[in-house]
Amino acid sequence: xxxxxAAVAETSGLSTPPPxxxxxxxxxxxLFLLLPAALAMLVFFVIPIMTLASTSLMQGSLxxxxxxxxxWSNYGEILxxxxxxxxxxxxxxxxxxLMTLLIAYPLAYMIAFKAGRLRAVLLVLVIAPFFTSFLxxxxxxxxxxxxxxxxxxxxxNTGLMWLFDHLGLTEGRVLSTPFGVILGLTYNFLPFMxxxxxxxxxxxxxxxxxxxxDLYANSWTSFWxxxxxxxxxxxxxxxxxTFIPAAGDYVNAELLxxxxxxxxxxxxxxxxxxxxxxxxxxxxxxxxxxxxxxVAFYVKRSGTEELV
Amino acid sequence: xxDTTPPAAHKPNRPTVGRWIRDHLVVxxxxxxxxxxxxxxxxxxxxxxxxxxxxxxxxxxQFSLDAWKDPCGASGLCDSLWTSIWIGVVATAIATGVGTxxxxxxxxxxxxxxxxxxxxxxLPMATPEVVAGSSLLTLFLNxxxxxxxxxxxxxxxxxxxxxVIVTVKARLAGMDPxxxxxxxxxxxxxxxxxxxxxxxxxxxxxxxxxxxxFSLSFDDFIITNFNSGSTVTFPxxxxxxxxxxxxxxxxxxxxxxxxxALTVVVIxxxxxxxxxx
Numbered sequence: 001x002x003x004x005x006a007a008v009a010e011t012s013g014l015s016t017p018p019p020x021x022x023x024x025x026x027x028x029x030x031l032f033l034l035l036p037a038a039l040a041m042l043v044f045f046v047i048p049i050m051t052l053a054s055t056s057l058m059q060g061s062l063x064x065x066x067x068x069x070x071x072w073s074n075y076g077e078i079l080x081x082x083x084x085x086x087x088x089x090x091x092x093x094x095x096x097x098l099m100t101l102l103i104a105y106p107l108a109y110m111i112a113f114k115a116g117r118l119r120a121v122l123l124v125l126v127i128a129p130f131f132t133s134f135l136x137x138x139x140x141x142x143x144x145x146x147x148x149x150x151x152x153x154x155x156x157n158t159g160l161m162w163l164f165d166h167l168g169l170t171e172g173r174v175l176s177t178p179f180g181v182i183l184g185l186t187y188n189f190l191p192f193m194x195x196x197x198x199x200x201x202x203x204x205x206x207x208x209x210x211x212x213x214d215l216y217a218n219s220w221t222s223f224w225x226x227x228x229x230x231x232x233x234x235x236x237x238x239x240x241x242t243f244i245p246a247a248g249d250y251v252n253a254e255l256l257x258x259x260x261x262x263x264x265x266x267x268x269x270x271x272x273x274x275x276x277x278x279x280x281x282x283x284x285x286x287x288x289x290x291x292x293x294x295v296a297f298y299v300k301r302s303g304t305e306e307l308v
Numbered sequence: 309x310x311d312t313t314p315p316a317a318h319k320p321n322r323p324t325v326g327r328w329i330r331d332h333l334v335v336x337x338x339x340x341x342x343x344x345x346x347x348x349x350x351x352x353x354x355x356x357x358x359x360x361x362x363x364x365x366x367x368x369x370q371f372s373l374d375a376w377k378d379p380c381g382a383s384g385l386c387d388s389l390w391t392s393i394w395i396g397v398v399a400t401a402i403a404t405g406v407g408t409x410x411x412x413x414x415x416x417x418x419x420x421x422x423x424x425x426x427x428x429x430x431l432p433m434a435t436p437e438v439v440a441g442s443s444l445l446t447l448f449l450n451x452x453x454x455x456x457x458x459x460x461x462x463x464x465x466x467x468x469x470x471x472v473i474v475t476v477k478a479r480l481a482g483m484d485p486x487x488x489x490x491x492x493x494x495x496x497x498x499x500x501x502x503x504x505x506x507x508x509x510x511x512x513x514x515x516x517x518x519x520x521x522f523s524l525s526f527d528d529f530i531i532t533n534f535n536s537g538s539t540v541t542f543p544x545x546x547x548x549x550x551x552x553x554x555x556x557x558x559x560x561x562x563x564x565x566x567x568x569a570l571t572v573v574v575i576x577x578x579x580x581x582x583x584x585x
Contacts, residue, residue, distance in 0.1 A: 135550070
């Protein structure tokens, strides 16, 4: 638990102090310490990404073999055929990120400010769902959202279904609809939002809030003028840690969605299953570039560039 | 503490249900969020006690302990579980060892390209799993490496490594540097300082990094699915079985994992609070 919290605390912009210039920092020690990790990163991350980029320009099939022909039209073909999936990925991931933020903020706030001695227990509860396999949980949602299940009945009876149908999110049912997929994405990446939010809320100096109270700010003003701005690093890293995996996910679309809700991840996966490696590589590269551009723009806008 | 609104003069400040809800709105929403998180878990636990009518464990039929008495009853389930456990252990051991070294190197030494190294550590965590998985696959295909347990271990080490480095680095950054200085003032040589002071202080960080890495490896599906060949890990088993209908034994494993993880966390808390005393 502390590990995940520490991991997100680190990525949430906690700047590490510069290393102490101890007398032991000999020139070669860092080299030996870093060499294994650097080699692993190079061979199993950097080179694969380069291979992926190179494969995306290849031509051929499984029977004839793949040759490098710098076929840029691979990109045109994949985009003209699968642009709905690509756009859907970005849209669903954005909506799911927004939903996780709305659900996670009160929860993180409650743990940081209202939980008192229950804080440790609640933090354990937040990561506990992590430990029941991701697939098993998603399949459980399939069961909960089934057409004759309580949720669908409730939505039908309260008119929620009517509303969602008109928004284009459901189709008289939840499974195989955009709403089902977005709900699954929201659920699965929720802890990734709660933990960074908690990490930055917990760090807020309580005396600031007392001071604003002393200056006759009501709790609402205190929140918008103090708590919210100070929690922004957590908001930024939480949204990134939710958006990035959500945009690349295909499991939720596969289990909770239908043919009309497939995402870019489904395209990559299906092309690989059909041995269309250049096409799948091209889709991966497009997805990765889109995410990198969006994230760079977002981080720049939100002004937390020390994040990386 | 936040509630410092001056009482309105014309209204008596009487606790009412509406007022209580307004004051505790954030708690209400927080609890609703927790309920949302636990809804599918409750379902998983409940259906581990089901005796399904046919093969498909989707509709509640009747309470039974059958699945708990015979967790390996679903064919292939326990094999996949063992595969996941040993792959998780191997990947965790490698990632924790290599990652801890790198974390020390990065936080204790100044060197050229330190900024680049930080970005490089962050990148795999910021890469969608389909991209990471399919890129590794293209590498293995291009090199002609046969897919199987070895490629799964490599893939898992790859994505665990970043998390280990980040976790151990955070622990190192939060350490009190005066403790090491004190050890050296007391004439401990660098080796003694390291093993007697630094290492015990960093150990909890390394342990949590290892636990995180094991749980990431154990639960990974997307990257594994690209690189596993015919190796069946537990998530791969669940994925395959989901098409035919899951046996209640899968729910037993899901529940068991939750119980084990919670026990480990509780014991960890207990031990660390006893140490702190």
